[in-house]
Amino acid sequence: MKIAVIGPGALGSLFAAGINRTADQDLWLLDHDAQRAARLDNKLLLNENGQELVCPVRITADARNIGPVDLVLLCVKSADVADALVRARPLLNVNTLLIPFQNGIRHLDVLHDLPFHVAIGVTAQGATLLSPGHVRHGGSGLTRIGFLEPQSGPTLKRLNNAAHLLNVCGFKTEISPDILSHIWAKLLINVGINALTAILNCPNGDLLKEPARTRMVEAVLEGAAVAKALGIELPTDPVAMTQQVCRDTAANISSMLQDVRRGKTTEIEAINGALAAEARKLNVPVPVNEELIRQIKKLA
Numbered sequence: 001m002k003i004a005v006i007g008p009g010a011l012g013s014l015f016a017a018g019i020n021r022t023a024d025q026d027l028w029l030l031d032h033d034a035q036r037a038a039r040l041d042n043k044l045l046l047n048e049n050g051q052e053l054v055c056p057v058r059i060t061a062d063a064r065n066i067g068p069v070d071l072v073l074l075c076v077k078s079a080d081v082a083d084a085l086v087r088a089r090p091l092l093n094v095n096t097l098l099i100p101f102q103n104g105i106r107h108l109d110v111l112h113d114l115p116f117h118v119a120i121g122v123t124a125q126g127a128t129l130l131s132p133g134h135v136r137h138g139g140s141g142l143t144r145i146g147f148l149e150p151q152s153g154p155t156l157k158r159l160n161n162a163a164h165l166l167n168v169c170g171f172k173t174e175i176s177p178d179i180l181s182h183i184w185a186k187l188l189i190n191v192g193i194n195a196l197t198a199i200l201n202c203p204n205g206d207l208l209k210e211p212a213r214t215r216m217v218e219a220v221l222e223g224a225a226v227a228k229a230l231g232i233e234l235p236t237d238p239v240a241m242t243q244q245v246c247r248d249t250a251a252n253i254s255s256m257l258q259d260v261r262r263g264k265t266t267e268i269e270a271i272n273g274a275l276a277a278e279a280r281k282l283n284v285p286v287p288v289n290e291e292l293i294r295q296i297k298k299l300a
């Protein structure tokens with residue numbers, strides 16, 4: 001299979017290093033930054049279980065060097081999806097399956113009516129970018145991939161092939177017939193954890209202590225009310241799930257706190273912002289989320 005991973009961030013580097021290390025595939029990593037792509041010098045460093053592994057991966061900033069591929073794993077931030085799709089055009093044709101992996105739900109808006117196949121990915125893989133090209137694999141959570149609309153025949157086969165590849169490479173992956181409910185389940189976890197950890201400047205586990213815990217629970221319950229109004233059935237109790245993620249990732253610095261610390265644009269619009277936008281359309285009050293948005297905008 002010919003595969004391109006787009007975005008040398010934490011998740012993109014983890015997927016590229018893991019696929020290249022395990023599977024005999026035609027793999028490329030596409031960066032938008034030509035200077036960084038050159039500096040990476042066709043290799044990634046994977047820190048796994050305390051060991052450093054050098055993984056040779058072909059890295060380029062020009063999608064024309066790659067040409068059409070069978071599978072694209074799109075691992076850029078939500079706000080960069082539209083631009084990444086334009087740059088990725090040479091990779092994409094009617095046979096390509098694209099799987100975007102983003103936090104939040106904003107990216108779903110730009111994934112309609114595209115002339116290639118699009119599934120959606122939701123992953124609980126833990127990855128931290130230690131420096132450009134150097135990624136730490138923090139924990140192996142489940143990855144789910146699925147189509148928003150039911151598919152069959154060769155289109156479904158492409159998804160099966162992608163799941164098989166990821167499983168062979170050690171990224172436990174399931175095909176989900178109801179990916180939207182998993183997208184929302186992950187959204188509510190991010191709604192509860194990301195903004196609050198960034199505002200309080202604390203690791204995820206600190207949200208289990210009062211008064212942060214109450215605020216986290218309120219933010220998640222507002223999100224659950226929006227999901228209910230949209231008719232989305234969540235796969236698990238979102239409050240219990242969010243608290244479990246806080247326990248499982250107690251020492252983690254959330255991606256939003258990392259962005260705030262680095263002075264980078266946060267994903268507040270893709271997470272709490274997108275939730276508040278849905279809530280407005282449905283007349284569901286989300287005052288806790290609106291306050292979180294205001295506070296993050298003051299920080300960034």
Ligand code: PAF
Pocket residue numbers: 103189190193194204245249252253254255256
């Ligand atoms: O965005 C993040 O940081 C992660 O999705 C999560 C699950 C909140 C863990 O830090």
